[in-house]
Amino acid sequence: MNLFLILLIIAAALVLLVNLLLHYLRKPVDVQPLPQEWRKLLEKDVPFYIKLDAGKRKLFEERMMHFLATTRITGVNTEADDTDRVYIAASAIIPIFGFNNWEYINLTEILLYPNSFSHDFDQTGDERSVLGMVGDGALNNTMILSRHEVRQAFLNKTSKSNTAIHEFVHLVDKTDGAVDGVPEFFLDKEYVLPWLRQMQENIQQILRNRSDINPYGATNEAEFLAVAAEYFFERPDLLQSKHPELYALLSTMFRQNITGSASTSRKA
Numbered sequence: 001m002n003l004f005l006i007l008l009i010i011a012a013a014l015v016l017l018v019n020l021l022l023h024y025l026r027k028p029v030d031v032q033p034l035p036q037e038w039r040k041l042l043e044k045d046v047p048f049y050i051k052l053d054a055g056k057r058k059l060f061e062e063r064m065m066h067f068l069a070t071t072r073i074t075g076v077n078t079e080a081d082d083t084d085r086v087y088i089a090a091s092a093i094i095p096i097f098g099f100n101n102w103e104y105i106n107l108t109e110i111l112l113y114p115n116s117f118s119h120d121f122d123q124t125g126d127e128r129s130v131l132g133m134v135g136d137g138a139l140n141n142t143m144i145l146s147r148h149e150v151r152q153a154f155l156n157k158t159s160k161s162n163t164a165i166h167e168f169v170h171l172v173d174k175t176d177g178a179v180d181g182v183p184e185f186f187l188d189k190e191y192v193l194p195w196l197r198q199m200q201e202n203i204q205q206i207l208r209n210r211s212d213i214n215p216y217g218a219t220n221e222a223e224f225l226a227v228a229a230e231y232f233f234e235r236p237d238l239l240q241s242k243h244p245e246l247y248a249l250l251s252t253m254f255r256q257n258i259t260g261s262a263s264t265s266r267k268a
């Protein structure tokens with residue numbers, strides 16, 4: 001055996017050893033139980049949670065707490081409080097709830113701005129049209145959300161919008177390397193073509209002013225996916241009655257069928 005080969009084997013063994021060591025030294029995630037007050041908030045403001053049976057609610061809570069134990073939420077010129085944490089964690093879990101082991105490996109921190117901001121992250125100028133974004137470059141692994149928008153989504157019960165869900169769906173889309181409206185880890189190959197066709201048809205309808213889907217969805221396919229997902233999770237029954245094919249494909253994509261009334265119905 002020549003010297004080069006021996007060195008190569010030693011190097012490979014060292015790399016393996018270091019990786020194993022890092023794996024075992026990794027700090028276990030300290031996941032706290034969901035505080036009772038937070039459960040009350042979920043029962044009051046999160047229709048998605050209200051519709052779940054007892055077993056699924058428990059799973060939803062555990063996944064929320066795991067998300068919060070692994071993701072920093074930092075207020076910028078504002079303070080993130082418990083309500084923000086509950087709303088953001090719920091928005092994070094809703095799109096991935098059909099996938100038991102899914103975690104946002106491409107996210108470590110959420111910056112919470114008080115209101116909308118500009119594309120240059122200016123919080124005071126006139127060009128503050130951005131409500132949320134998934135960071136790129138230096139801001140990779142970071143998401144920015146407007147606190148006002150996060151709250152609005154849960155206070156307005158009839159809207160088809162939810163900025164936080166929108167951004168988490170972009171993150172899911174980004175996991176395969178391309179934010180292109182086709183989340184390849186979620187969508188089996190056989191559904192890719194029907195989904196592309198469905199996106200194009202709906203974008204054309206929006207452009208012709210013949211759709212009740214948020215016109216921002218016509219910006220491109222990535223935005224269409226995020227906007228359609230907001231509609232799907234916020235008003236599933238309405239989406240199913242107005243756009244049955246779109247509903248069916250989104251239901252297949254997210255592995256969730258969420259129409260029908262809640263088991264514990266909300267008063268008024």
Ligand SMILES: [Zn+2]
Binds near residue numbers: 222226
């Ligand atoms: Zn977007």
